[in-house]
Amino acid sequence: MGDKLRLSIGVLGNGASLLLYTAPILTFARVFKKKSTEEFSCFPYVMTLFNCLIYTWYGLPIVSHLWENLPLVTINGVGILLESFFIFIYFWYASPKEKIKVGVTLVPVIVLFGLTTAISAVVFDDHRHRKSFVGSVGLVASISMYGSPLIVMKKVIETKSVEYMPFYLSFFSFLASSLWLAYGLLSHDLFLASPNMVATPLGILQLIIYFKYKNKKVLTPTTMVMSKRNDHDDGEKNKTTLELVFDVDRDRDDANEKNQNNAC
Secondary structure: OHHHHHHHHHHHHHHHHHHHHHOOHHHHHHHHHHOOOOOOOOHHHHHHHHHHHHHHHHHOOOOOOOOOOHHHHHHHHHHHHHHHHHHHHHHHHOOHHHHHHHHHHHHHHHHHHHHHHHHHHHOOOOHHHHHHHHHHHHHHHHHHHHHOHHHHHHHHHHHOOOOOOOHHHHHHHHHHHHHHHHHHHHOOOHHHHHHHHHHHHHHHHHHHHHHHHOOOOOOOHHHHHHHHHHHHHHHHHHHHHHHHHHHHHHHHHHHHHHHHHHHO
């Protein structure tokens, strides 16, 4: 019964993770249409790729015992393909400055993954030590992946707009982390459960922030400048109106004074 429940949760976790990994398709359809990455950040996609690479390796028989973690291999293998595609599209349409940021983030991830696979395969001789080592790296990778939206949440709070934090991405992140938390606990595997103990509250926080700011007016640098310009224009109009009033009053006083002189 326990194994069947664990397998069922693993299948549901696969489904939720697939929705999470495919959620950016709408975002990149917009990038492709506008030929620009706008204010979107590539950091979450690089961290997700790192997570998928580590946990695919973790689930393979060289680290885990036989195919005990097959659900990890299947979904994270798909995740590697999807995230690589998204990063390529982002890099293609990014500005030169953003391309440098992508390179600075992506290269260390690839190097760290290569070192992890080499050390775990060569240095350690048994599954237990390999799982401990790769799982420790995976812990960092998962927290980085689920924590990366903090950058986007900061932008949401600053602009009071959820334009660059889609609801479906936040919801699927919460759903996937919750299911993998349950899978890790049922498997008695702390390396699977621990990162999701952090990810699940972060997913809840994303949803809270989304619902708080979803109906707020977008405050971009352009709209802020326009608002200040409108305020300035209104001030100039008020100033002009006051000057006209003063001119009318002054003309009236001059006319009265002239009439009084003529009467004398």
